[in-house]
Amino acid sequence: MEKINYKIDHSTNNLKAYNNSDTLQYTASWFLEFGKTTSEIYNLKNETIYTIAKKFKFWKWRMSYNISPKNKESLVLISSNTANSIFKLQLDKDLYEVQVHYFRKQSVFKNGIKIAEINDAFAESFEENTSNVLLLNSEDLEIIFLLYTCLKTGIVNQKSVIKSQKELISLKEKWGS
Structure with a gap:
């Protein structure tokens, strides 16, 4: 099956998703509100379609994101x-899972089937602060952008300290070049 290439540009506290012909698809921004980090995702009409609140569950030592769809x-x-390297989201009958891998890559699974791979290794990218996204189906872009925005909420400096490699999951199947 042919994989579809998208890109996500990072600019301080903003994300923008583009298709392979550089047409803007979605935007997101985050900000600090009442002591918690909050994100909003916008469609092409600049309407808020999701609001995300990032929370750290101290007693369980885990990160969570409360998502309010419109x-x-x-x-x-x-x-x-x-280790915060595997995240899960139940959406209707579908279970989405994001795995964080070595070398700043993520894989997204839907009901156990890999539907996307995201490469944040800017050194491998043609443009700095641009993530490359490979999708099996273009209809999944909205949910992939939502999941990606959750994980990037509150991260200002993309060239952050790398997590211990022991905490990350090995990448079993490489999609991109």
Whole structure:
């Protein structure tokens, strides 16, 4: 199956998703509100389609993201391990899982099937502060951008200290070049 290439540009506290013909698809921004980090995702009409609140569950030592979709029930993306390298989100009948790998890459699974791979290794990218995204289906871009925005909420400096490699998951199947 042919994989579809997208890119996400980072600018301080903003993200912008583009298709392969550089047409803007979604935008996101985050800010500090009442002591917690909050994100908003906008569609092309600049309407807020998701609001995200980042929380650290101190007693469980895990990160969680409360997601409020427009006109729908709230969702929760939560780390399933203390290393914060696996995150899960139940959306209707679908279970999404994000795995954080070595070398600043993430894989996204839907019901156990890999649907996307994200490469944040800017040194491998043609443009600095641009992440490369490979998707199996273009209809998944919205949920992939939502999951990605959750994980990037509150991160200002993209060239942050690398986590211990022991905490990350090995990448079993490499999609991109």
